[in-house]
Each structure stands twice: as C-alpha cells, then as structure tokens.
Amino acid sequence: MAASSLLSLMFLISTLLLASSSLFVAPNPTTFTIPLSPIFTKHQPSDAIKTLNSLASSSLTRAHHLKHPKSKPPLTKTEVFSHSYGGYSISLNFGTPPQTVSFILDTGSSAVWFPCTSQYICIDCPIDPSKIPLFIPKLSSSSKFIDCQNPNCARISSTNSLSGCQGCNCSQACPYLFQYGKGSTRGLLLSETLDFPEKLFTNFLVGCSNFSNQQPAGIAGFGRTPESLPSQLGLSKFSYCLISQRFNDTSESSDLVLYRGSSSDAKTPGLSYTPFRKNPVSNDSALLEYYYVDLLKFIVGSKSVNIPYKYLVPENNANGNGGTIVDSGSTFTSMEKPIFDAVATAFEAEMGNFSRASADVGASIGLNKLNLCFKATGLKFEKIKFPELTFEFKGGAKMELPKVNYFSPVDVGNSSFVCLTIDSTPDSVGPAIVLGNTQQQNFYVEFDLKNDRFGFRKQTCNRK
Incomplete structure (x- = not known):
C-alpha cells in the first residue's frame, strides 16, 4: 500500500479481536510470531465481477503510486468499492498499559501509523469508521509527541528539513502526510512503547493519525528505510506465509515471524x-x-x-x-x-x-x-x-x-x-x-x- 490489492464487517471486527488476543512469542526469545489475517470490507463480495474490478483498480492505483512516489495527491475523489480490500493485517500492542491496534502488512512502504485519538476521522472508509480500533494517547503513560526540532521529524515529515523547522513552528508536534495507492493519512509523530509479551521496545516512532482517506486500518511499513518496523526493531529477518483468499470471508490466519539478534549465513531448509x-x-x-x-x-x-x-x-x-x-x-x-x-x-x-x-x-x-x-x-x-x-x-x-x-x-x-x-x-x-x-x-x-x-x-x- 508505501504507502500504493487489491479488503463482512462483523467478521473483520471478530478477526481483529481474535488476533489481538492471540499474540504470542516463540520459545526463542529473539523470535516473535504474530497472527496474520486477510482484511475485508464491510460487505460480503457476492458479485465476483465487481470484486475483481475493484481489486484490479486498487492494484493499478497502487502501482501508479509506487512508480510516482512523489506525486501530489489527486484533487478529485477516487472510486470506493464495497468488496474485499485485498490486504493482510496483523495486530500489535502499543502504549502503557498496552492498547491493541490493527495494521496492514506493507513491504512497499516504511512508515508505521495507527488510527489515533477519539476524534479520528476516516473518509470513504471501506469499513464502518466507528468500528476501527483506535489508539488513545492520553491513556498511555509512555506517549510522547515528537516536536519539529527533533531530527526524526525531518526524516518522517515532508514539511521539514534537517536545516530547520520549515513548514511548522519549532515548538509544535511534528506533522506528517503519508500517501498510498488508494487514500492517504495525516497526523502527528509519536514516540511510544511497542509491547511484546517478553520484550518492550521503547521510543518507537509511530504516526498518530487523526484523519485518513480510504484506510481500513493502520499500516505497518516493512520497507528498508530507518523508520520501518524491521529497522526500528533491529530485525535480522522476517517471514510470512499468506493464506489463499478467494476474496471472501474466512476465519483462517497464518503467521508473521520476526527475528532479532545475530543470525547465521545458513539458509532455511527448503527455500x-x-x-x-x-x-x-x-x-x-x-x-x-x-x-x-x-x-x-x-x-x-x-x-x-x-x-x-x-x-x-x-x-x-x-x-x-x-x-x-x-x-x-x-x-x-x-x-x-x-x-x-x-x-x-x-x-x-x-x-x-x-x-x-x-x-x-x-x-x-x-x-x-x-x-x-x-x-x-x-x-x-x-x-x-x-x-x-x-x-x-x-x-x-x-x-x-x-x-x-x-x-x-x-x-x-x-x-x-x-x-x-x-x-x-x-x-x-x-x-x-x-x-x-x-x-x-x-x-x-x-x-x-x-x-x-x-x-x-x-x-x-x-x-x-
């Protein structure tokens, strides 16, 4: 989605709740395993024609974004479809005490952000916006907003540069705008704690989005730049196995596995x-x-x-x-x-x-x-x-x-x-x-x- 397919409402919510309750860590303390599920829109895709056309349109829009990463956002509205979104989601725990939030797994972008604050607005959402799990900063003792003078702001936000606070007052929190193949999100940059059962990652840079367009969940960027989840966690590798979805609802899921620490040059058997x-x-x-x-x-x-x-x-x-x-x-x-x-x-x-x-x-x-x-x-x-x-x-x-x-x-x-x-x-x-x-x-x-x-x-x- 780097931000560009290619996703019934009750199932989405139950899937997210199930995923949030089943996060676990493998016996090796440097290996984290996270349930990985398809993510769906609010309607059952009963019309295969519209479903395929929706996913094709989403993929082409995404491809255009990946090819033109610096393009300005369109001034006209884009199509909104009511069938399967075509992505895969994971659940992560942020904050102190931890709050569970859903994210789309995206290797084509790097930024990590979640729907944030009780005032969050999602326009043209493929799911009911009132059902999107939100992160509430004021309920977390570890939430800290990043100001414009912080070097991390210059790297994340296109409104700043390393030489100064262009685009915002130096005392203000750092703003960002992330664009994806379909839709975008904007908000303020946050430092927070990412909570796994056996390890806490403090000072994790994550976007606190208060406004989004066409985004059914937050996005976990797994790209190659420093703000990505793999980079911030110091992963040596990660792996996943995507279940085969025929663009309909399913209760099945698979695993995303994160590996930290030193790893050998040995190849995984069978790969x-x-x-x-x-x-x-x-x-x-x-x-x-x-x-x-x-x-x-x-x-x-x-x-x-x-x-x-x-x-x-x-x-x-x-x-x-x-x-x-x-x-x-x-x-x-x-x-x-x-x-x-x-x-x-x-x-x-x-x-x-x-x-x-x-x-x-x-x-x-x-x-x-x-x-x-x-x-x-x-x-x-x-x-x-x-x-x-x-x-x-x-x-x-x-x-x-x-x-x-x-x-x-x-x-x-x-x-x-x-x-x-x-x-x-x-x-x-x-x-x-x-x-x-x-x-x-x-x-x-x-x-x-x-x-x-x-x-x-x-x-x-x-x-x-």
Missing part, C-alpha cells in the same frame, strides 16, 4: 533464494525503501517469454525505471504494458483451445482493467488445465505458481470466463514489475535482511 538488488541510486526515499529483486524470466507453459533487458534491471539513476519489487500491499502483480503484452501473447498461444474474450466483452462485464480473459462456459475451473506460470530469478530460484495464484473464475449470466489476475500499467517510470500478494499466496517467503536475500518455498499457509 530457494535470490539476492536483493541494490536499490537504484536516487535521492528519492521511496525508491530506497523498496525490496528490489532480479526477476529475469517468465515461463508460460514450457516456453520462455522474451522480455527486453531494460525492463528487468532498474536504471542506476534518479528515475530508477525498470526492475522488480516485492510488495505485500499490492493485491495483483502489475507489469508495464510491453511486459504484460508479451506474457498475454504467450498465454493465448498456450491456451489455443480457448477463445479470448473480446475487448467489448471485457468492458461490458467490468473487467477491462484485467486485460486477459478466456471463455470457459460449461467448464469447471478446477478441471481446466492451465499452462504453468513460473517466475525465474537471479541465481536460478524459480517460483512456480499454483493456478489459483494467477487465474480466477468469473461467471456472467450464462457465460463463464477465466481471467488472469495480473495487471498491465501504462506507466513507464519506476519499477516495471510489482510482485503483489495474490501471486505470493501459499508461499512461505523470507526477507533475510542480514544476508540481503529473498527466499521462498511452496507451502500451505493456514495455521494449524
């Missing part, structure tokens, strides 16, 4: 690894917080897709065009149009027995943003033999996707279609490929920060 790529040389802090990996090849069926080199490797300049980032805050993987067109052509060739839905059909059913649908009337999705889709990374690591990670069934009246859940984006700046959470589902993934590498293996992610 395939690819190194993180050094981020493009840039003064743009948003590019610096992304997790770049070298995705070198797409394999559709048995054939490799020819992708020009310029799209696979980021430029080593201020623009940082090209390359691939891993983003848990995006629902669908997005690709620049030349890449998507090549992948779509390969799928069309491999699915010769299926007719591709025309552009008119796609537009009429609201799936124009998904770009690639095939007619499948009379066929059960489970019985269709799709060409395999494999992402091959530097070092030979291959992510062989289950078909539910890249195709989705859609019924329209008496007709049925299967649609590729990968988006194309016309933007030609910033990362060329954003690897979203739908394509990461039912993979155990590891961000090894100490050894600067990304690991993964296929795994059923539901907690036992």
Whole structure:
C-alpha cells in the first residue's frame, strides 16, 4: 500500500479481536510470531465481477503510486468499492498499559501509523469508521509527541528539513502526510512503547493519525528505510506465509515471524533464494525503501517469454525505471504494458483451445482493467488445465505458481470466463514489475535482511 490489492464487517471486527488476543512469542526469545489475517470490507463480495474490478483498480492505483512516489495527491475523489480490500493485517500492542491496534502488512512502504485519538476521522472508509480500533494517547503513560526540532521529524515529515523547522513552528508536534495507492493519512509523530509479551521496545516512532482517506486500518511499513518496523526493531529477518483468499470471508490466519539478534549465513531448509538488488541510486526515499529483486524470466507453459533487458534491471539513476519489487500491499502483480503484452501473447498461444474474450466483452462485464480473459462456459475451473506460470530469478530460484495464484473464475449470466489476475500499467517510470500478494499466496517467503536475500518455498499457509 508505501504507502500504493487489491479488503463482512462483523467478521473483520471478530478477526481483529481474535488476533489481538492471540499474540504470542516463540520459545526463542529473539523470535516473535504474530497472527496474520486477510482484511475485508464491510460487505460480503457476492458479485465476483465487481470484486475483481475493484481489486484490479486498487492494484493499478497502487502501482501508479509506487512508480510516482512523489506525486501530489489527486484533487478529485477516487472510486470506493464495497468488496474485499485485498490486504493482510496483523495486530500489535502499543502504549502503557498496552492498547491493541490493527495494521496492514506493507513491504512497499516504511512508515508505521495507527488510527489515533477519539476524534479520528476516516473518509470513504471501506469499513464502518466507528468500528476501527483506535489508539488513545492520553491513556498511555509512555506517549510522547515528537516536536519539529527533533531530527526524526525531518526524516518522517515532508514539511521539514534537517536545516530547520520549515513548514511548522519549532515548538509544535511534528506533522506528517503519508500517501498510498488508494487514500492517504495525516497526523502527528509519536514516540511510544511497542509491547511484546517478553520484550518492550521503547521510543518507537509511530504516526498518530487523526484523519485518513480510504484506510481500513493502520499500516505497518516493512520497507528498508530507518523508520520501518524491521529497522526500528533491529530485525535480522522476517517471514510470512499468506493464506489463499478467494476474496471472501474466512476465519483462517497464518503467521508473521520476526527475528532479532545475530543470525547465521545458513539458509532455511527448503527455500530457494535470490539476492536483493541494490536499490537504484536516487535521492528519492521511496525508491530506497523498496525490496528490489532480479526477476529475469517468465515461463508460460514450457516456453520462455522474451522480455527486453531494460525492463528487468532498474536504471542506476534518479528515475530508477525498470526492475522488480516485492510488495505485500499490492493485491495483483502489475507489469508495464510491453511486459504484460508479451506474457498475454504467450498465454493465448498456450491456451489455443480457448477463445479470448473480446475487448467489448471485457468492458461490458467490468473487467477491462484485467486485460486477459478466456471463455470457459460449461467448464469447471478446477478441471481446466492451465499452462504453468513460473517466475525465474537471479541465481536460478524459480517460483512456480499454483493456478489459483494467477487465474480466477468469473461467471456472467450464462457465460463463464477465466481471467488472469495480473495487471498491465501504462506507466513507464519506476519499477516495471510489482510482485503483489495474490501471486505470493501459499508461499512461505523470507526477507533475510542480514544476508540481503529473498527466499521462498511452496507451502500451505493456514495455521494449524
């Protein structure tokens, strides 16, 4: 969401309460395990067409934000959809005594913030704003607002610089505005205690947001810059396993695991690894917080897709065009149009027995943003033999996707279609490929920060 899919109300609240009561620590005192759940909007997604169109729109908006991290917020309102949000949430305890707050897990941004104070306002929220858990600073003895003179303010807030208190009075609390693919949030910077059962992290920098737009929860940024949760906790690595959600309600969850302290160079058994790529040389802090990996090849069926080199490797300049980032805050993987067109052509060739839905059909059913649908009337999705889709990374690591990670069934009246859940984006700046959470589902993934590498293996992610 760096801030850019890609989420029934009673279930959301019960899920958050359940997650907040089940936070626990693994036997190793330097390992923290946190329940990880899909997060949903206030309505059951009964209309698959609208759900997919909503998630596609969210992913494309998110991709545009990731490519244009310094863009000004739009002056017009954006679309609001009432179906699944397409993200994953965790619960954390902040304050003294601790208060439990829900956060969206986001590897595409770094800032950490929560809905804050009894005066919190959320406009165009995908859930009932009155049901969002709030953090109340006056109920915590460890809450301290950061003033504008604090160096942390200059790093967090775009209104300040290290040379002075530009944009606010030096005696005032530090303001911020964080923008995401869909929506934004603003508030004041806070120093607080993050409470795990066996360890307290004091002086944790967190945003106290009093106004948000389209945000169903707080956001825990897991990016690479100093204000992120991994950086502030001094993590050596973190891992998660995203359960497969068919954009409907579920009571299932999985785990996010945080590792602190020294760790060896040994690889986790069963994982395939690819190194993180050094981020493009840039003064743009948003590019610096992304997790770049070298995705070198797409394999559709048995054939490799020819992708020009310029799209696979980021430029080593201020623009940082090209390359691939891993983003848990995006629902669908997005690709620049030349890449998507090549992948779509390969799928069309491999699915010769299926007719591709025309552009008119796609537009009429609201799936124009998904770009690639095939007619499948009379066929059960489970019985269709799709060409395999494999992402091959530097070092030979291959992510062989289950078909539910890249195709989705859609019924329209008496007709049925299967649609590729990968988006194309016309933007030609910033990362060329954003690897979203739908394509990461039912993979155990590891961000090894100490050894600067990304690991993964296929795994059923539901907690036992």
